[in-house]
Amino acid sequence: xxxxxxxxxxxxxxTGQSMTLLCAQDMNxxxxxxxxxxxxxxxxLIHYSVGEGTTAKGEVPDGYxxxxxxxxxxxxxxxxxxxxxxxxxxxASLSGGAAYNxxxxxxxxxxxxx
Amino acid sequence: xxxxKQSPQSLIVQKGGISIxxxxxxxxxxxxxxxxxxxxxxxxxxxxxxxxxxxxxKEGRFTISFNKSAKQFSLHIMDSQPGxxxxxxxxxxxxxxGYSTLTFGKGTMLLVSP
Numbered sequence: 001x002x003x004x005x006x007x008x009x010x011x012x013x014x015t016g017q018s019m020t021l022l023c024a025q026d027m028n029x030x031x032x033x034x035x036x037x038x039x040x041x042x043x044x045l046i047h048y049s050v051g052e053g054t055t056a057k058g059e060v061p062d063g064y065x066x067x068x069x070x071x072x073x074x075x076x077x078x079x080x081x082x083x084x085x086x087x088x089x090x091x092a093s094l095s096g097g098a099a100y101n102x103x104x105x106x107x108x109x110x111x112x113x114x
Numbered sequence: 115x116x117x118x119k120q121s122p123q124s125l126i127v128q129k130g131g132i133s134i135x136x137x138x139x140x141x142x143x144x145x146x147x148x149x150x151x152x153x154x155x156x157x158x159x160x161x162x163x164x165x166x167x168x169x170x171x172k173e174g175r176f177t178i179s180f181n182k183s184a185k186q187f188s189l190h191i192m193d194s195q196p197g198x199x200x201x202x203x204x205x206x207x208x209x210x211x212g213y214s215t216l217t218f219g220k221g222t223m224l225l226v227s228p
Binding site for chain 2 (some may be wrong): 004031033040041043044045048050056058090092094096101102103105106107108
């Protein structure tokens with residue numbers, strides 16, 4: 001099992017460009033999450049999904065969109081990148097259905113917006 | 115409003131010493147308190163977790179102490195080793211909310227000197 005994988009690992013964008021980050025999990029998990037990590041800020045939830053076809057806003061959703069067309073994939077889109085979106089992005093998944101489950105994190109995508 | 119406050123921001127401990135990281139929360143609905151460990155360049159991984167019906171949980175050298183009345187919990191690392199050098203995040207969630215979203219503290223960078 002690969003667990004949670006993220007594509008790409010690194011990316012540099014210019015202001016105004018768009019891109020999509022892909023998260024894939026092979027654990028048949030129901031729930032998936034996108035976080036951003038900034039120095040001194042911890043991990044902040046951007047968007048999440050509790051099942052195929054569902055999405056919901058987290059703590060810092062502005063400037064991002066998501067889609068969960070397939071259970072195993074969760075896409076994070078930046079329509080018009082801004083320097084404030086320079087960050088490390090982590091995807092996580094959780095099996096759901098039972099209490100006190102572990103969120104499994106991917107290796108992260110380091111995004112720089114110039 | 116920061117719902118989970120973590121301290122200290124950074125910590126240096128000598129090999130063999132005890133590392134202590136503290137967290138405080140505000141939302142009394144939180145019912146699951148995990149600690150995540152993150153090594154440089156990697157995604158966070160669950161280290162240990164506790165529910166509010168117990169005051170302490172121990173796994174090897176790692177112990178969580180939980181004080182429900184004070185709304186505080188802490189991570190103790192006994193006999194700290196250089197391999198424990200990492201960033202540690204406390205978190206809290208409401209497991210019966212149907213979302214299982216985690217609210218993270220801002221993290222503590224631990225350095226264990228040889």
